[in-house]
Amino acid sequence: TLANLSPYATELGASKAQASTLIILLAITGIIGKLLFGMASDRFSLKWGMWASQALVGVALVLMAAKPPYAVVVVAALCLGFATGGLLPVWNSMLALVFGVGSFGRAMGIMGPVITLLVMPAYVIVGRLHDLDGDYTRSLVLFCGLIVLAIVLLVPVRLPHHGQT
Numbered sequence: 211t212l213a214n215l216s217p218y219a220t221e222l223g224a225s226k227a228q229a230s231t232l233i234i235l236l237a238i239t240g241i242i243g244k245l246l247f248g249m250a251s252d253r254f255s256l257k258w259g260m261w262a263s264q265a266l267v268g269v270a271l272v273l274m275a276a277k278p279p280y281a282v283v284v285v286a287a288l289c290l291g292f293a294t295g296g297l298l299p300v301w302n303s304m305l306a307l308v309f310g311v312g313s314f315g316r317a318m319g320i321m322g323p324v325i326t327l328l329v330m331p332a333y334v335i336v337g338r339l340h341d342l343d344g345d346y347t348r349s350l351v352l353f354c355g356l357i358v359l360a361i362v363l364l365v366p367v368r369l370p371h372h373g374q375t
Contacts, residue, residue, distance in 0.1 A: 211271065211353060212236065212294070214336060215287065218346050224280045235284065236291040243295025251303045259300035260364055266293035268357040275350040307370055 215236070216229040224232075243263075251259050270289040273282055302318075309317040336349045 239291025240295035247296030248299035
């Protein structure tokens, strides 16, 4: 989604300058998301933090799948920025909690290549669906489904208690 945001916006009629602005907004809201979710992850349930991040991505994808005007694409970009920024502190906190601080580096080291292998096909899928359909709608709907799956898969996960409410 992030890699195709500018081409998506220009296909909807945004100028190149407007499409570039979306990337800047993503970066700014990503920083804010890291700070806010980072503080929240020390005080609240990490699962709820992860669900909030995923929900923001879902909202962004649904908004974009509707082929909205530029102002709505801006809202979607803001949601994506907060979500992607917020995901990192929550995820890292979850990893430290599950694997322990002493194994955190190893867990991150193993997860990096696994995540890369899982993400790489998305570029091919998005490209292929775009070639077939001439737009990104089917890809966005597919990713919405994957977000719902991720939210559901998190339900049975049991995290060790760490003083959160």
